Amino acid sequence: MPVELIILIASLAVAWLVFTWLVKVIKASVSSALLIAGLVLVLQLIFGIGPGDLWQQVISLPQTLWELVTGSPPE
Secondary structure (H helix, E strand, C coil): CCHHHHHHHHHHHHHHHHHHHHHHHHHHHHHHHHHHHHHHHHHHHHHCCCHHHHHHHHHCHHHHHHHHHHCCCCC
16 A cells, blocks of 8 residues: 555544544533523523622632631631
8 A cells, every 4th residue: 555545544534533522522512501501591580590690609609618618718
């Protein structure tokens, strides 16, 4: 077999592997984004918790965890 043919086959195999990996990553990203959007929508419609309220809780999460672990607010 000529060297060029081997290189062509190898490059096609690598391209196929990269393509399938990229498709899996995009599927996981879209799935996660839809799940988060659905969760925020449910929180807003059923419990009246808006995205701003949720974001404030996310921002204060490290302080809340610190208080839970140590029993006191950080100095």
